[in-house]
Amino acid sequence: MRVTFTVNGRKQEADDVWEGESLLYVLRERMGLPGSKNACEQGECGSCTVRLDGVPVCSCLVAAGQVEGREVVTVEGLADFAKQRAEKGGCASGACGTSLQDAQQWQSKPSDSELRSRAADSQTGENTDLSPIQQAFIDAGAVQCGFCTPGLLVAADELLERNDSPSDADIREALSGNLCRCTGYEKILDAVRLAAARGENRTAGQGA
């Protein structure tokens, strides 16, 4: 079958999709977006977390066909997504989330990102524009092997979108669906606290 949906602000089409294929498989193997990780294939580890019409989901448990006509944000689009949210004033009330309408209206600006990729360090991605949560994960030492990182970033970004000053208990509750085996979670908590303290409107790289 053919599946058409929006990924990181761009319309994408996949052909010859087998009915049993997950959204995760289509993203990774058919759309060249391997950032979302496959670590358990049964919704236990959260490594494949993406936003589906704004809602964090385990993309391994979403059939590709269910995404027809909908809006997906992956870790690859997180920086653009956060930037556009900040430009729109973010979530001043602290509890608004992304409405379906907002999520569907969101568009990335490819020309910007192409410009950025030319300016960035070609090897390490240094000087790449990052979302506050991405920068905070690097600065706080929350990345070791990094396999859980994409899913945690998407989940943590969504938490900060609806709660800009979460308590530790809030952070733990929001990230309890994302397994990490390397860090013992302490530096992940540090990263979310850091991103919350820096706030949405501060640009990347300030904490380095």
Place this chain on the structure above:
Amino acid sequence: MAGATRTPTNLTQGGKTDAGIGASTLRPDGTLKVTGEFAYSSDMWHEDMLWGFTLRSTVAHAEIVSIDTSEALAQSGVYAVLTYDDLPTDVKNYGLEIQDTPVLAHGKVRHHGEPVALVAADHPETARRAAAKIKIEYKELPVITDEASALAEDAILVHEGRDDHHSGHVPHPNIVHRQPIIRGNADEAAKKADVIVSGEYVFGMQDQAFLGPESGLAVPGEDGGVDLYVATQWLHSDLKQIAPVLGLPEEKVRMTLSGVGGAFGGREDISMQIHASLLALRTGKPVKIVYNRFESFFGHVHRHPAKLWYEHGATKDGKLTHLKCRIVLDGGAYASASPAVVGNASSLSVGPYVVDDVEIEAIALYSNNPPCGAMRGFGAVQACFAYEAQMDKLAKKLGMDPVEFRQLNAMEQGTIMPTGQPVDSPAPVAELLRRIKAMPLPPEQQWLAAGEGADVRALPGGLSNTTHGEGVVRGIGYAVGIKNVGFSEGFDDYSTARVRMEVVGGEAVATVHTAMAEVGQGGVTVHAQIARTELGVEQVTIHPADTQVGSAGSTSASRQTYMTGGAVKNTCENVREKVLDIGRRKFGTYHPAWATAELLLEGGKVVTDAGEVLADLADVLEGEAVDLELEFRHRPTEAFDLKTGQGFGHVQYSFAAHRAVVEVDTELGLVKVIELAVAQDVGKALNPLSVVGQIQGGTTQGLGVAVMEEIIVDPKTAKVRNPSFTDYLIPTILDTPTIPVDVLELADEHAPYGLRGIGEAPTLSSTPAVLAAIRNATGLELNKTPVRPEHLTGT
């Protein structure tokens, strides 16, 4: 690699020259990892690639009567189906130390999930469905699952006709290796004891549960060889095992490390490397294999489950008199790292204490349980669980404080190990205990912190809302452990580093090329820091790890910063001398200090030790590059005597101590760990941020085994019951407490920069500290990991 769009890349990091050792420099791969761009082994992709799938045995012990692959081969989209009969050469087994593991089962399967056949197809689901059409007829055999069944008079030998180097000295062919240690006279010393305590302890089978499952890509080369992109802990060890069974010389198997999603010992053994290569060479197409989580539980070895019998004595003033212990590790169907795990378990079975009279025996069994091998802590973990329980029992019996009792018996620099080896660098065991005891305790009844009503998220049971504080009892427990660093027992444990220094864009830069497996620990960060410190450059490029450079040894045994870090330091020092030679040749006549002063490379310049600038490195290196590849070795060790266990067996020791604070819902048997405080001596923290991250991560794996983690193997069938993250639970962020870390830096003069390997020690004492805290809360004896609710409620 032509046609490949995703492969490992150089990591280039700028940075101030003060981002050398001792600084919390950020990871050079951090940006790639947070943007999803980092190329993990499961992300490898190649035009026209096929997907491989491994068919595994559904029974633990059986003769293979027949295999029929015809239906699978007839399936549309299938390119190849391979069984034992398709193996290309006479070499059909591999293994880390003993080559007892068949590439594909031949005549017999010895454990549940053993690879029997391989399929390559154009879609992973096609490969899976084709594999399901392979018909295998088994004739089941009785299973060996424990010491009694392994050593029974009529026991089937797991491996007939053993001729490995341990087969001659073991008391039974179903024992992989046995290591006794006898020192002093334990029976005589026991007569001096005023109290004697003994216990039997059971340690469950733990899984490494790295997040990135086994995966990789094999690309057939035009020369008949193969290019392999895989996640492993030791490229050159893989290479030595892969090339012979493919019938290829080592130079035709070119390996590149891809992104590794954690390891923890579970990638020391071969998983999909040979299988993907066989399929690629057979089909002439690139083949990718990615295990799912279910298969991953069968795709790597686990931590040895163990039974440990311990007897200690002490005088009434609290001095240990003697130790007798016997440790039985279940190695499962294949040897893997079992012999070395036996060596560790026996030589570290006393713990970080002074005991002169010991009688120790450790063995590893062959059985039909899942193969067990390396996991973080490697034999020392199981022993620490037992000796720390014993310390608490002794203290209790003597009416002493458990920390003071430990401090009274703590080893220090100069203590003689049970192997006769003196501890010849700092061993601050008593000090680490003092530090964790001195840390402030977390406030009681934290669930009331928010004011009105209980925040159930701070309580045992959490959001299940099972208590608002009633029936909840607090407990506190302490533990300390000792781990060896580096490969022991006479192993020639070396690392190689190639360092190139040249001018690029008018700036002196360095490139570091090693085969070190970066598995998340941050070796790449440290290598760049070392190059900056030694060469005075800002920009350092880390070349992808591959087999085009000499071996870096394994990313295990807490050894990589010591060994490959040491190799980078050593090569940099030699590069520096060459650079200074060039400088002397080019500029020596302009300034006498070139000949007379001690010269350093700092801030992109050659400077004298008095700080005078002699030249820009860019000018010295203009038109010339320095490029060296050198090996680095730690001091030699020797094997343990097979009868007495005596020998200078270990390179270095590493110590950590934990204090656990738990709250237990005694009615439901639910445990909430509130805090796990750690103190660890790291010798020298090359990157303090990474050091703390390692300590917290290791601590959490110890917590997991204390209260939740165990691979459950059916004792009647030897089949694995819980191969999934639904049934094998690892700590989530809700299960993990705050982990305050106190880092001590007492230099080891034998090691580069005085550093101490740190990765494993925190995994040892975490588990017994949590157990001690639960015992303290409940008054129960609790001699088994993990502690489950029914152990606390008696239901």
